[in-house]
Amino acid sequence: MNCVWGGWSSWGSCSRSCGGGTKTRSRGHSTVASCGGAACSGPSTQSTSCNSQCCPVNCAWGGWSSWDRCSQTCGGGSQSKSRSASVTAKCGGNSCVGPSSSTQKCNTQSCPVNCQWSSWGSYGSCSATCGGGVHTRNRGVAVEAAHGGSSCTGQGTSSGSCNTQCCPVNCVWSTWSEYGVCSVSCGGGSEVRTRTILTEAACGGTKCTGSNRDSATCNSKTCPINCVWSQWSDWGSCNATCGGGVKIRRRTIAVQARFGGSECSGEAQDIM
DSSP states (O other): OOOEEOOOOOOOOOSOSSSOEEEEEEOOEEEOOOTTOOOOOSOSEEEEEEOOSOOOBOOEEOOOOOOOOOSOSSSOEEEEEEOOEEEOOBTTOOOOOSOSEEEEEEOOSOOOBOOEEOOOOOOOOOSOSSSOEEEEEEOOEEEOOBTTOOOOOSOSEEEEEEOOOOOOBOOEEOOOOOOOOOSOSSSOEEEEEEOOEEEOOBTTOOOOOSOSEEEEEEOOSOOOBOOEEOOOOOOOOOSOSSSOOOOEEEOOEEEOOBTTOOOOOSOSEEEO
């Protein structure tokens, strides 16, 4: 007798209420194969998709940003911070509640007030009638420093030159310096000394005459001349054709030592 399937059962409940789930049904044998009959073919269970509609997703805020820089450094400004949705509402989910930005006051402390001077007054009378004198003027504080502001810098009194037309001043030389190092150690050189003008002639005064530089002869003794060999000559012919001989090369003195210079060292003849 051949196997015979029974009818399918009702579909079971969906595995999810939204977002796509599955449900199954089953069937059993109404007749079991026997005496060599054919077995039932096909599955005993079936699955199908269900509740494929998307699940509601509620909006969720992300974290607040840092506060922006204050719009003022003092005297009361404002600064803001913001946030945005990290999760967007969909499929009927709840929207985010509350503002996406926030503002607050900042730097409400009083602004520093820096000290300010008043304008300068007029100069007083000059201390001299010629050659350069001084006269003074004054000023006061117009605005006092407050709330940590900077104090006034400088002085309340200022001095200036006046009657600067000069009286005659004669030029004055300094004393001569010591002579410097000689330009050569022998053979005659020069050494120099200098002087400078301490006071320039002015207002019709007498100008300095002469030079600011003076030279003298030094180290006039003759320089030593060292002995110098000439180059070696070519090697001469061997004095034997066999059995061992020698050949010779020679040199001469090209420059004789003088005035205490070093004599030539070595030989005038070389044997090989």
